[in-house]
Amino acid sequence: MDSQTEEKGKKIVGAESAPSHFIRNIVSEDIAQGKNQGRVHTRFPPEPNGYLHIGHAKSICLNFGLAGEFAGQCNLRFDDTNPSKEDVEYVDSIKQDVRWLGFQWHGEYYASDYFEQLYQFAVQLIRAGKAFVCDLDGDQMRQYRGTLTEPGQNSPYRERSVEENLDLFQRMRAGEFPDGSRTLRAKVDMASPNINLRDPVMYRVLRATHHRTGDQWCIYPTYDFAHGQSDSLEGITHSICTLEFEDHRPLYDWFLEQLGIHHPQQIEFARLNLTYTVLSKRKLLQLVQHKQVSGWDDPRMPTLAGFRRRGYTPQAIRTFCERIGVAKRTSTVDIAMLDHCLREDLNQRAPRVMAVLRPLKIVLENYPDGQVEQLDAVNNPEDPAMGSRSVPFSRTLYIEQEDFREEPPKGFFRLSPGKEVRLRYAYIIKCIGIERDPSTGEIRELRCTYDSETKSGSAQSGRKVKATIHWVSAAHAVEAEVRLYDRLFTKENPDDVAEGSDWLANINAKSVERLNSCRVEPCLAAAKAGDQFQFERLGYFCVDIESSPSTLVFNRSVTLRDTWAKIEKTNRSGKLS
Numbered sequence: 001m002d003s004q005t006e007e008k009g010k011k012i013v014g015a016e017s018a019p020s021h022f023i024r025n026i027v028s029e030d031i032a033q034g035k036n037q038g039r040v041h042t043r044f045p046p047e048p049n050g051y052l053h054i055g056h057a058k059s060i061c062l063n064f065g066l067a068g069e070f071a072g073q074c075n076l077r078f079d080d081t082n083p084s085k086e087d088v089e090y091v092d093s094i095k096q097d098v099r100w101l102g103f104q105w106h107g108e109y110y111a112s113d114y115f116e117q118l119y120q121f122a123v124q125l126i127r128a129g130k131a132f133v134c135d136l137d138g139d140q141m142r143q144y145r146g147t148l149t150e151p152g153q154n155s156p157y158r159e160r161s162v163e164e165n166l167d168l169f170q171r172m173r174a175g176e177f178p179d180g181s182r183t184l185r186a187k188v189d190m191a192s193p194n195i196n197l198r199d200p201v202m203y204r205v206l207r208a209t210h211h212r213t214g215d216q217w218c219i220y221p222t223y224d225f226a227h228g229q230s231d232s233l234e235g236i237t238h239s240i241c242t243l244e245f246e247d248h249r250p251l252y253d254w255f256l257e258q259l260g261i262h263h264p265q266q267i268e269f270a271r272l273n274l275t276y277t278v279l280s281k282r283k284l285l286q287l288v289q290h291k292q293v294s295g296w297d298d299p300r301m302p303t304l305a306g307f308r309r310r311g312y313t314p315q316a317i318r319t320f321c322e323r324i325g326v327a328k329r330t331s332t333v334d335i336a337m338l339d340h341c342l343r344e345d346l347n348q349r350a351p352r353v354m355a356v357l358r359p360l361k362i363v364l365e366n367y368p369d370g371q372v373e374q375l376d377a378v379n380n381p382e383d384p385a386m387g388s389r390s391v392p393f394s395r396t397l398y399i400e401q402e403d404f405r406e407e408p409p410k411g412f413f414r415l416s417p418g419k420e421v422r423l424r425y426a427y428i429i430k431c432i433g434i435e436r437d438p439s440t441g442e443i444r445e446l447r448c449t450y451d452s453e454t455k456s457g458s459a460q461s462g463r464k465v466k467a468t469i470h471w472v473s474a475a476h477a478v479e480a481e482v483r484l485y486d487r488l489f490t491k492e493n494p495d496d497v498a499e500g501s502d503w504l505a506n507i508n509a510k511s512v513e514r515l516n517s518c519r520v521e522p523c524l525a526a527a528k529a530g531d532q533f534q535f536e537r538l539g540y541f542c543v544d545i546e547s548s549p550s551t552l553v554f555n556r557s558v559t560l561r562d563t564w565a566k567i568e569k570t571n572r573s574g575k576l577s
Contacts, residue, residue: 021326023267027066027238030265036237040072043236044098044105045227047079048090048211050281051296051303052097054317054338055272061321062269063240064103075234076105080112081226083210091211093296097304101314107234111226112212114233118221119173121229121259122184122202126165130258131202132158133168134185141183144190145198152190152198172205175218179205186225188254196251200224228252232262239264242271243330272324273332276487277302278494278503292507293488299544299555300488300511310485311532311542311557313349316342335487339558346532346540346557351379351386354424354470355520355535355554357482359398361445361474364429367395372473375456377425389523393426396474398519403469404446406434413466415446422468424536428454470536477519480552483544484513524552532557 031038042063046052052060067074076098080086098105111118125131134157136144146152160168172182184203192198202225207218231239239252246268256263271279278284279302287293287301296303299310307317320341324333354377373393379386399415408416415421420430433447454463487508494506524533531543539559547553 022328023062023238023240023269023326024066024069026265026267027070030237031070039235039237040067040070041075041106041235041237042067042072042240043075043077043109043231043234045077045079045230046094047082047085047223048087048094049082049085050090050285051093051301051305053279053281053284053302053304054274054277054307055279055302056097057101057304057317058272058321058324058326059240059242060098060101060103061318062326064098064105066238066240067106072237073106074103075107075109075236077109077230077234078111079223079227079230080110080210080212081221081223083208083220084206086211088211093305097308100304100308101318109230109234110212111221111230112210114226114230115213115217115221117233118226118229121255122169122221122225123166125186125202125255125258126169126184127162128258129162130187131165131184132160132187133165133172134158134183134199135181136183137180141201145195146190148195151192152195154190155185155199158187158199169203172203172219173217175207177205179207181205184219186251186255188251194247194250196224196248197254200251224248224251225255228255228264228266229259229261231264232256235262236264239266241266241268243268243328244271268328269326270328270330273330274302274338275332275335275492276489276494277335278489283503286504290504292504297545299483299485309542309545310555311346311540312338312342313345313532316345319345332493336562340562342558343540343560343562346534348380348382350532350534350540352377352381352534352536353521353524354391354472355480355482355518355524355538355541356398356400356470356472356477357484357515357518357535357538358401359517359519360401360404360443362397362399362429362431362448362471363445364395364397364448364450365432366449369395371395372476375425391425391521391523392473392476394473394475397423397471398474398477399469399471404431404443406443414469415467420465422454422456422465424468424470425456426471427451427456428463428465470538472519472521474519476522478522478525478552480518480520480524480554482515482518482541482554482556484515484556486511486513518554520552520554525549527552534560 027040044060044063064074134155136155144153169184182205183201185199185201188197188199190198201222203219203221206220209215249266288296293301297305297309299306320338374390375393376388377391378388403414405412405416415431417431420428422428427450429448429450431446431448434443435445437444488511489506490508491506494503497503497505527543529543529545529547534540540557541554542557544553544555
């Protein structure tokens, strides 16, 4: 082992910053033994047939994280072998998402870069008597394949001569045969207990325009044939996959061994499962196509584009991926843990502002008409460097409707007739009257008085009341639309449905509530898409991409209530059954 490799090994083995897991241990041991000349080269290989979701984030963080930790490299490779389902839109979105998470790839590659080489690999296997052209259609192949308990049967075309197979395969490439009429199959073992080894398809005839190669090809390799060879051609050392590819590893190994080319080490880990969430690309596409959501970036979607639009930060998602760990055992993570990571992050970085979502007007009868005070408000108590801002205060204000009860229940300490509350950063006020709409009887406004001696920060500001509420000045507030997002599904497991029903029955009809005529502090008039704030007492909010200077739109990213923290506390106390 050279000195550079030895130093890498020492660096990683002694690292204490990152939590250990079995893949990190494997890579560390490989380096210590000088395997692959001490190189670590990983890749993130998405198929460009949809947007990335939170499950992909775990794989991205793992592959790029290991490469960074071990002074290695990580490629971004698009396994674009199925042009009928792929699109440039997906390619662009994937690159954007990886960058947004904070990673930069060593090289950008495509399986389509290797189409000619993959074709020659297939020819090599035909010449070696390890592949044959098959005329069985899909239904017939399934009949011949056998079952989990019964072996398959050889195709009647399995014993074609090498010369005939080469001729037919060349004619497949030339476009002589109709779509689906012939396939190229590997000659492995129809009696194998692993169905993936029962003479799998390597190529199929398919006339479809490819987003990169156009109409150059009318045969396309299958994912199973292209994947391992692409890793090999890129010099990948550790081919990290999710657990569903474990049964495919013997096939990938077989191809690499028969071809006699570089053999990456495949390691599988458990994919991410999240409560109240579906992470199947097929189901996510169904949600989009059936217009159950507004698109791939709908803030209710578990796509990275959706999380980004909703206001989740890359820092929070990376922290989440680190905390859930890497394991072989499949499990489901409570989505409250992801929310907890977001709260932790935004608590440090999001400026505080006041916003009233359901306005109720109050008039301070003893406050001078036309007077405006500028009150000092802290931008973020967690970060003094963020400073403070001026908030205008006047005779007419808005408070939240829920902060007033005409007949308050026991334990209600906010505003009610004859009772006092403190206005955040301002004064103590007292409700002395109610004005109603004569036609509906609904409360139209409250008449109040303020105590001029109780200004926040003054000598008398310490007078005690049991509640502090937020507010905005009616004359200065900016009108906004606020979208309150909730879980997209009503059940922890969206697939838990009654017989005869499907998972769409569990969609939450109340997953978004749109509030118009909300009022926010005037400082938010200049807020732009992506800006994040804590609306005091209400939660964390993000400016939506549909927002404009004339129409501000905010998305609720997450509430202030942290259920995950309560779960953790209960777990620590041993009270959770």
